[in-house]
Amino acid sequence: MLRLSTKGQYGVRAMYEIARGYPDEPVTIRSISEKQDVSIPYLEQILNKLRHAGLIRSIKGPGGGYVLQRAPEEITIADILFELEGPVAITSCLDPSEGCIRVERCVTHLLWKSLGKQIEDFLNTITLKDLLSGKSYKDFANIINKKKRMAGV
Amino acid sequence: MLRLSTKGQYGVRAMYEIARGYPDEPVTIRSISEKQDVSIPYLEQILNKLRHAGLIRSIKGPGGGYVLQRAPEEITIADILFELEGPVAITSCLDPSEGCIRVERCVTHLLWKSLGKQIEDFLNTITLKDLLSGKSYKDFANIINKKKRMAGV
DNA sequence: AAATACCTTACTAATTTTGTCAAGTATTTT
DNA sequence: AAAATACTTGACAAAATTAGTAAGGTATTT
Numbered sequence: 001m002l003r004l005s006t007k008g009q010y011g012v013r014a015m016y017e018i019a020r021g022y023p024d025e026p027v028t029i030r031s032i033s034e035k036q037d038v039s040i041p042y043l044e045q046i047l048n049k050l051r052h053a054g055l056i057r058s059i060k061g062p063g064g065g066y067v068l069q070r071a072p073e074e075i076t077i078a079d080i081l082f083e084l085e086g087p088v089a090i091t092s093c094l095d096p097s098e099g100c101i102r103v104e105r106c107v108t109h110l111l112w113k114s115l116g117k118q119i120e121d122f123l124n125t126i127t128l129k130d131l132l133s134g135k136s137y138k139d140f141a142n143i144i145n146k147k148k149r150m151a152g153v
Numbered sequence: 154m155l156r157l158s159t160k161g162q163y164g165v166r167a168m169y170e171i172a173r174g175y176p177d178e179p180v181t182i183r184s185i186s187e188k189q190d191v192s193i194p195y196l197e198q199i200l201n202k203l204r205h206a207g208l209i210r211s212i213k214g215p216g217g218g219y220v221l222q223r224a225p226e227e228i229t230i231a232d233i234l235f236e237l238e239g240p241v242a243i244t245s246c247l248d249p250s251e252g253c254i255r256v257e258r259c260v261t262h263l264l265w266k267s268l269g270k271q272i273e274d275f276l277n278t279i280t281l282k283d284l285l286s287g288k289s290y291k292d293f294a295n296i297i298n299k300k301k302r303m304a305g306v
Numbered sequence: 307a308a309a310t311a312c313c314t315t316a317c318t319a320a321t322t323t324t325g326t327c328a329a330g331t332a333t334t335t336t
Numbered sequence: 337a338a339a340a341t342a343c344t345t346g347a348c349a350a351a352a353t354t355a356g357t358a359a360g361g362t363a364t365t366t
Contacts, residue, residue: 001238002155002272005323009244009261016260028342042325048344061333062341077264085154091162107169107284108162111230114293115275119155122271131260140267148298159355181311195356201313214364215310 004085010038011046011084012077012131018056019072019128026065046084053083072132078123088116088123121148157238163191164199164237165230165284171209172225172281179218199237206236225285231276241269241276274301 013036021027029047033040047066050056055075056066068075086095090112093100100109125144135143166189174180182200186193200219203209208228209219221228239248243265246253253262278297288296 001157001161001234002241002243003245004154004243004265007324008154009265012261012264030342039325041327044344045325051343058343059333060331060342062335064333064342066343081154088155090155090157092156108165110288110290111165111279111284111293112157112162114290115272116155117294118271118275118297119268122268126264131264134260135263137263137267140264141270144271145301149302158353183311192356194358197313198356204312211312212364213310213312213362215366217311217364219312 002090004081007046008081008085010036010043011050011080014038014043014046015050015055015068015075015080015128016131018066018068019075019132021065022068022072026059026063026067028065031065049083050080053079055079055083068128072128075128076124077126077128077131078120081123088119090116155243157234160199161234161238163189163196164203164233167191167196167199168203168208168221168228168233168281169284171219171221172228172285174218175221175225179212179216179220181218184218202236203233206232208232208236221281225281228281229277230279230281230284231273234276241272243269 014032017032017035018027029040029043032038033043047056047058051058051066054069057069058064058066086097089095089098091108092098093106093109094112094116100106122144125147126140130140130143167185170185170188171180182193182196185191186196200209200211204211204219207222210222211217211219239250242248242251244261245251246259246262247265247269253259275297278300279293283293283296
């Protein structure tokens with residue numbers, strides 16, 4: 001349950017490759033394709049969205065490729081996934097573009113909203129830099145929990 | 154992104170109705186259908202799974218219906234969703250039934266695993282009793298954060 | 307025996323996902 | 337100027353999943 005589509009997954013992996021070239025080495029689509037085992041046409045579709053969102057820009061011609069528009073520590077996983085898959089919406093009625101017609105009597109509305117918030121907090125906290133620095137499983141949990149403690153939750 | 158299927162959503166809402174009758178009032182499928190706006194055949198499919206999982210049992214004949222097998226505080230949202238939608242698996246390679254062929258070189262593996270763990274912790278913490286007692290949005294967040302603090306995370 | 311209520315399997319329409327394909331446009335190097 | 341490299345766009349379609357419906361049972365109580 002709660003699976004992420006391949007677009008989101010590949011998008012994050014593509015951004016990881018582009019981040020590795022930051023700040024001065026443009027990364028070609030071919031090189032991303034080879035390193036991450038994703039077809040070039042599919043990557044084009046994905047990178048196109050990320051470019052329109054202002055997360056990356058492209059440099060044409062020989063020697064060109066993609067580069068980050070912001071530093072790796074300034075780009076979160078949420079930034080990437082949001083562009084490729086839209087907002088976290090555990091249920092359709094929690095999608096801002098749809099809306100709920102039975103909020104009042106829906107006993108689970110707040111439950112899903114709260115779960116969505118937990119997920120968003122996590123995704124907003126982890127950045128490309130965390131990915132680059134090879135964080136461990138425990139590290140990721142600590143990053144988010146530490147942040148919450150500091151926020152006084 | 155990360156949407157729950159209707160089976161999972163309806164399943165939780167159905168369990169909520171059955172929990173309202175706990176411990177001595179069997180809840181008919183018809184009554185669940187009317188209160189939660191879900192068709193009877195679809196509910197049968199859902200309740201069948203929950204029954205096989207031992208979360209509920211059915212009483213046949215007039216005056217019959219469904220009743221919880223355990224107290225509301227002993228049944229978590231994770232118990233319900235796991236039966237209806239399988240384990241939390243952000244990516245297919247994190248699904249226990251599939252497995253990952255590139256764990257070593259996958260830079261996002263631990264990220265998704267960690268996110269999955271956050272979600273599971275949340276779902277394992279909230280029970281039917283929390284739903285019955287009409288918890289607020291903030292309440293849900295507090296339940297899980299308090300638990301984590303106590304665990305010394 | 308009649309009414310109530312659950313039980314099971316099969317099927318299918320709709321939607322979403324996961325890509326491919328074809329035909330471009332833009333830039334740099336030689 | 338030409339060639340090579342690289343990105344850009346929109347349309348299309350197979351495959352998988354979701355979200356149910358339909359039909360024909362079986363079991364229990366009154």
